[in-house]
Amino acid sequence: MDDQHDLKAITTALQSPIPNDVVAKAQATDDQLMKGGEFEGTRIYLVTDERAGRVDRLVRKLLTAMKQEDREWVVRVLDTDPPIVNAFVTGGKYIYVFTGLIKQAGTDDELAFVLGHEIGHSLLKQNLRQKDDITTTLSGLATLIAAVAAKNSLNDVQAVTQAVGADYSRTDEEEADALAVAIAWRAGFDPLRGVDFFSRGAKQSHKSQEETMQFINQSKANVQAQVSGCNARINAIKQVQANRQMVNPDFANQTQTVCNQANKNVAEYNAIVQQYNLQLKEQSLAAIYSSHPSDQQRVAVVAALNDYVRGRRPLESLQQFQQSYRVMTALKQTNSVLLQQEDKIEIQAVPKQKNVLKDVKTTGAQQKPLTDQLNQLKRGLEEGLISEEEYKTKRKEIIDRF
Numbered sequence: 035m036d037d038q039h040d041l042k043a044i045t046t047a048l049q050s051p052i053p054n055d056v057v058a059k060a061q062a063t064d065d066q067l068m069k070g071g072e073f074e075g076t077r078i079y080l081v082t083d084e085r086a087g088r089v090d091r092l093v094r095k096l097l098t099a100m101k102q103e104d105r106e107w108v109v110r111v112l113d114t115d116p117p118i119v120n121a122f123v124t125g126g127k128y129i130y131v132f133t134g135l136i137k138q139a140g141t142d143d144e145l146a147f148v149l150g151h152e153i154g155h156s157l158l159k160q161n162l163r164q165k166d167d168i169t170t171t172l173s174g175l176a177t178l179i180a181a182v183a184a185k186n187s188l189n190d191v192q193a194v195t196q197a198v199g200a201d202y203s204r205t206d207e208e209e210a211d212a213l214a215v216a217i218a219w220r221a222g223f224d225p226l227r228g229v230d231f232f233s234r235g236a237k238q239s240h241k242s243q244e245e246t247m248q249f250i251n252q253s254k255a256n257v258q259a260q261v262s263g264c265n266a267r268i269n270a271i272k273q274v275q276a277n278r279q280m281v282n283p284d285f286a287n288q289t290q291t292v293c294n295q296a297n298k299n300v301a302e303y304n305a306i307v308q309q310y311n312l313q314l315k316e317q318s319l320a321a322i323y324s325s326h327p328s329d330q331q332r333v334a335v336v337a338a339l340n341d342y343v344r345g346r347r348p349l350e351s352l353q354q355f356q357q358s359y360r361v362m363t364a365l366k367q368t369n370s371v372l373l374q375q376e377d378k379i380e381i382q383a384v385p386k387q388k389n390v391l392k393d394v395k396t397t398g399a400q401q402k403p404l405t406d407q408l409n410q411l412k413r414g415l416e417e418g419l420i421s422e423e424e425y426k427t428k429r430k431e432i433i434d435r436f
Contacts (some may be wrong), residue, residue: 038163039205039357045364047159052126056162057106060126064108067130079113081133086111089131092146096153099221101371111136123152125161139231146218147228147336154213158361160206205357211332212361215339216372226340232329250310257296257303264293343373407432 037043071078090109097104107127112118117134129152139145155161202210215225267289274281335355341347342362349366352359365373408429415425 039209039360041360041363043163044158044209044360045368047163048157048364048370049368050159052156052159053162057126060124060128063124063126064110064128073112073114073118076114076118081111081113085133085136088142089136089145089149092142093129093149093153096146096150096217096221099371100153100217121148121152123156125156125159127156129153138234141227141230143218143224143227144231146221146223147214147225148231150214150217150221150228151210153217154210155202155206158206158209158213160202160209164203164206208335208355208357209361211335212339212355212358213372215336216343216362216365216370219340219343220372220374224340225336225343229333229336232332246310250306253303253306257299260292260296260299264289264296267292404432404436 067073067078068080086109089111093107093109094104097107107129110128110130111133112130113133117137118132119134119138121129121131121135123129129149131149135148136145139148214228218225218228267285271281271286271289335358338347338352338355339358339362342349342352349359349362352362362373364370411420411425411428411432414420415422420428
């Protein structure tokens with residue numbers, strides 16, 4: 035076995051086409067998925083409305099920027115109840131996106147980054163590379179052995195075992211993120227805006243944790259007050275008895291009620307704390323064994339990569355992000371189209387339809403070269419800003435002026 039995550043392996047993967055047998059297997063998997071109508075125990079429904087159209091247009095734009103044959107790629111948008119926030123590929127040229135993710139990814143920049151990430155998994159041939167990767171295998175075995183040696187619970191060992199058998203490793207995910215930055219940037223999207231998805235997730239997680247802690251602290255204060263009230267009543271009864279006086283029956287009954295309620299609330303509070311501690315333990319395990327980097331880590335890496343593709347920092351400065359550095363080095367050494375700025379698609383504010391035609395007409399040969407005007411007009415057609423008939427008419431006018 036070799037290290038399938040070194041620079042040589044990444045370069046070889048990026049330069050080789052997706053094997054035909056992998057594409058055929060992905061197609062067979064798609065047939066089974068569509069016929070079964072189920073994904074990991076959840077019913078799925080194929081979506082063909084404007085959400086599917088939006089995703090398909092974004093994928094075609096990404097593939098075109100990469101100079102991939104977009105007609106060979108298939109895009110499926112799937113709906114579930116409850117919603118699933120996810121997207122995946124099977125190693126071939128089939129991309130699956132759930133409506134839950136489309137809803138959460140508010141902008142095209144965010145969605146394009148996620149789609150670029152999934153395309154990256156296939157282009158990096160990670161499903162093939164991991165089969166012969168000694169580093170992934172040894173890392174998985176070491177983790178499993180450590181869990182058993184530490185005499186963790188059966189659930190902990192099962193969590194580790196599932197992580198070892200995950201489709202993609204954390205290293206794979208880091209590579210796919212790096213390629214997603216290059217793909218999104220090349221297609222004219224803003225990779226940095228793409229991390230809004232992860233920043234939002236991190237913010238929601240922190241907010242939820244803070245709210246939980248506030249609830250626990252408030253519950254603790256309430257329980258302590260109730261226990262203090264119970265103890266005060268009991269001490270009062272003891273003082274009466276010490277003076278050989280008769281205890282008021284109503285006060286005694288009320289004390290019993292107060293103390294019973296206090297004991298009940300103490301038990302409920304302890305159960306809440308126990309459940310919270312269990313959740314923290316599970317979250318710690320998930321963070322250790324998850325195939326995805328943490329949201330904050332992904333934000334940091336993507337921010338650095340975004341600066342690099344825009345020429346704001348040298349390649350060597352990425353060495354602290356090992357796999358990202360290797361992916362970008364592979365792209366640079368192979369003179370990949372993904373790092374070429376020439377004829378890079380630029381996303382601009384969408385003008386009104388009449389302004390597109392007016393701009394093409396008024397910026398004639400005196401201001402813009404013929405190729406610029408024709409390219410601008412073609413972009414208007416591709417974005418649906420003008421019709422095919424308007425495109426042909428204006429194209430003829432521009433050429434006639436020259």
